[in-house]
Amino acid sequence: QVQLVESGGGLVKPGGSLRLSCAASGFTFSDYYMSWIRQAPGKGLEWVSYISTGGTAMYYAESVKGRFTTSRDNAKNSLYLQMNSLRAEDTAVYYCARDRVSGSFLTGFGYWGQGTLVTAST
Amino acid sequence: DIQMTQSPSSLSASVGDRVTITCRAGQSITKSLNWYQQKPGKAPKLLIYAASSLQSGVPSRFSGSGSGTDFSLTISSLQPEDFATYYCQQSYNTPVTFGQGTRLEIK
Numbered sequence: 471q472v473q474l475v476e477s478g479g480g481l482v483k484p485g486g487s488l489r490l491s492c493a494a495s496g497f498t499f500s501d502y503y504m505s506w507i508r509q510a511p512g513k514g515l516e517w518v519s520y521i522s523t524g525g526t527a528m529y530y531a532e533s534v535k536g537r538f539t540t541s542r543d544n545a546k547n548s549l550y551l552q553m554n555s556l557r558a559e560d561t562a563v564y565y566c567a568r569d570r571v572s573g574s575f576l577t578g579f580g581y582w583g584q585g586t587l588v589t590a591s592t
Numbered sequence: 593d594i595q596m597t598q599s600p601s602s603l604s605a606s607v608g609d610r611v612t613i614t615c616r617a618g619q620s621i622t623k624s625l626n627w628y629q630q631k632p633g634k635a636p637k638l639l640i641y642a643a644s645s646l647q648s649g650v651p652s653r654f655s656g657s658g659s660g661t662d663f664s665l666t667i668s669s670l671q672p673e674d675f676a677t678y679y680c681q682q683s684y685n686t687p688v689t690f691g692q693g694t695r696l697e698i699k
Contacts (some may be wrong), residue, residue, distance in 0.1 A: 515693075516690070580638050
């Protein structure tokens with residue numbers, strides 16, 4: 471069955487960096503666009519980034535552009551989010567998610583991980 | 593960016609009730625609209641994609657309709673496990689945007 475497991479969250483000071491990972495299993499990882507989506511405590515969902523199947527095309531929310539970088543390693547079935555210059559407003563649970571349809575994006579987020587909490591605070 | 597507005601923000605209903613949640617897009621998104629259910633402490637779950645298609649494994653009491661700018665999610669007969677927060681999301685273009693959520697509570 472499809473599994474997505476995030477890791478790497480934690481407490482970091484504003485201005486600091488953190489790298490999140492998402493380990494995928496149960497499907498052909500290289501066939502699917504992947505995303506990061508976050509949810510601040512008690513708030514709604516905010517899409518963060520998309521990455522294409524081969525990792526050559528990335529799309530970002532304006533709120534993280536220039537600070538966050540999404541990458542993937544298809545040989546390791548893993549998705550990453552490098553977060554630099556973290557701000558208090560980046561505090562959230564970060565989910566990785568798989569698109570519903572292989573080879574396409576913007577098809578709906580069919581599978582989600584359990585999330586990992588990032589807290590940017592002094 | 594395409595703004596997504598859900599109504600109501602919260603809703604109280606009883607088991608067995610029929611409920612409808614609406615979602616309005618700031619511009620036409622054809623049928624590129626998805627619905628998710630989220631329970632406390634859990635990841636969201638895809639219920640409906642492309643405005644009206646039921647995701648595999650989702651009970652048939654959930655249905656979606658609409659196109660263009662106006663969409664709705666209907667639960668035909670509320671079950672205890674349906675009390676949760678529901679989000680719409682446009683997949684017409686990036687940046688992907690979500691509605692603010694509708695919290696469905698037990699009356």
